[in-house]
Amino acid sequence: MSGARDETVAEAPPIMGNVPGSYALSVFRERHPVLVRQVARALPYDPDRRRALDRLLDEVVRDVMAPLGPSAHDGAAWAEWGRGKIGGRYVDVPFLWGESYFYRKLLEATGYFGDGPWRGVDPFGPMKQAELEGPVVDGELAALDETAALPPDEQARALLLGSLWGNRADLSFGVTLDGDHERAAGLVVDDGPLLWTLVEAAAPGRICLVADNAGRELLPDLVLVDHLLTRGLAGEVVLHVKPVPYFVSDATPADVLACVRRLAAAPGRAGEAGARLWAAMEEGRLRLRAHPFACAPLPYSDMPDDLRAEFASASLTVLKGDLNYRRLVGDRMWPATMPFAAVTGYFPGPVVALRTLKSDALVGVPERTLAELDATGRPWRTTGTHAMVQVRP
Numbered sequence: 323m324s325g326a327r328d329e330t331v332a333e334a335p336p337i338m339g340n341v342p343g344s345y346a347l348s349v350f351r352e353r354h355p356v357l358v359r360q361v362a363r364a365l366p367y368d369p370d371r372r373r374a375l376d377r378l379l380d381e382v383v384r385d386v387m388a389p390l391g392p393s394a395h396d397g398a399a400w401a402e403w404g405r406g407k408i409g410g411r412y413v414d415v416p417f418l419w420g421e422s423y424f425y426r427k428l429l430e431a432t433g434y435f436g437d438g439p440w441r442g443v444d445p446f447g448p449m450k451q452a453e454l455e456g457p458v459v460d461g462e463l464a465a466l467d468e469t470a471a472l473p474p475d476e477q478a479r480a481l482l483l484g485s486l487w488g489n490r491a492d493l494s495f496g497v498t499l500d501g502d503h504e505r506a507a508g509l510v511v512d513d514g515p516l517l518w519t520l521v522e523a524a525a526p527g528r529i530c531l532v533a534d535n536a537g538r539e540l541l542p543d544l545v546l547v548d549h550l551l552t553r554g555l556a557g558e559v560v561l562h563v564k565p566v567p568y569f570v571s572d573a574t575p576a577d578v579l580a581c582v583r584r585l586a587a588a589p590g591r592a593g594e595a596g597a598r599l600w601a602a603m604e605e606g607r608l609r610l611r612a613h614p615f616a617c618a619p620l621p622y623s624d625m626p627d628d629l630r631a632e633f634a635s636a637s638l639t640v641l642k643g644d645l646n647y648r649r650l651v652g653d654r655m656w657p658a659t660m661p662f663a664a665v666t667g668y669f670p671g672p673v674v675a676l677r678t679l680k681s682d683a684l685v686g687v688p689e690r691t692l693a694e695l696d697a698t699g700r701p702w703r704t705t706g707t708h709a710m711v712q713v714r715p
């Protein structure tokens with residue numbers, strides 16, 4: 323059912339940051355200044371880098387999108403994308419665009435693309451490393467041994483849910499939320515059975531998994547990939563990650579390698595999965611892709627032809643996380659009951675979204691579910707306490 327976006331769907335307005343009381347506004351006003359300060363403390367940046375980070379903090383606090391420096395390798399692309407936007411306020415451009423530009427500016431400030439010693443140094447590296455080396459991960463990997471006793475279909479479901487709820491553990495989310503998240507209350511939409519039907523019908527297919535966060539999300543994603551490959555459900559998996567650090571904890575190729583090594587070094591079933599994944603990479607059954615579009619401030623409906631062809635050739639594309647969801651559905655103020663298939667019809671091939679709810683973009687929720695959740699009187703759309711598995715065959 324792939325093709326153009328459903329013509330009967332009138333576009334909803336983009337989510338903007340300039341709406342008083344909105345989640346998007348809180349990201350610009352609260353999260354971004356905290357993040358710049360946190361990054362500045364995480365590594366011993368030299369005086370030039372510290373001044374650049376101070377300037378960025380000032381920009382963020384004053385809410386002015388200053389242009390990139392003249393030597394930016396991608397300056398022309400951003401000037402084109404940002405025509406009529408750069409120079410204005412972060413909150414006055416679409417939320418997705420403004421956030422993406424902020425992360426590009428952060429990499430500029432830390433010297434990630436510069437000629438100096440900070441070139442290629444992941445500003446979020448210390449946070450990612452602390453998480454990956456922490457004891458919580460030991461416990462999560464050990465828990466994998468318990469799935470061995472489950473019947474095959476329950477095992478598959480447990481691994482799917484592990485990957486899905488792994489999205490809740492994203493570091494960017496932890497910047498302003500203290501302590502434990504509220505206990506998970508369940509799935510708002512669960513197309514899991516349809517997902518497995520599609521996977522089995524196409525087996526051994528070519529599956530694209532578009533990853534989101536590194537560490538505690540990527541580890542269960544990799545375990546799921548191992549399951550697909552080992553059970554003959556996928557002949558090949560293409561793991562899409564970001565080419566550069568983005569949205570704090572988003573996975574890059576270096577993060578994938580760190581996670582595969584972490585798995586391979588673990589005892590028990592996690593270690594076995596790590597060894598198989600290592601071999602699958604060597605044999606080309608698990609391939610990495612880091613397309614530049616993964617860090618573009620644009621929805622997937624604007625994807626370039628080579629990426630479109632890549633997704634079109636897959637038997638299934640699985641998109642992980644909130645940001646990928648926003649890009650998939652266009653980060654617009656859709657009515658939450660708008661059918662998922664209607665807004666993802668343009669996607670070239672069967673598509674699955676696995677996401678915990680952390681922003682206002684939301685489609686495909688039955689009226690009754692909406693009413694029940696709203697009746698609780700507790701926030702559920704942006705808190706990461708709820709999740710969804712949505713499938714468009």
Ligand SMILES: O=P(O)(O)OC[C@@]1(O)O[C@H](CO)[C@@H](O)[C@@H]1O
Nearest residue numbers: 492494534643644645646680681
């Ligand atoms: O894609 P993820 O990791 O699930 O979520 C990323 C995210 O929660 O971080 C942003 C706040 O900075 C949100 O706008 C965004 O959706």
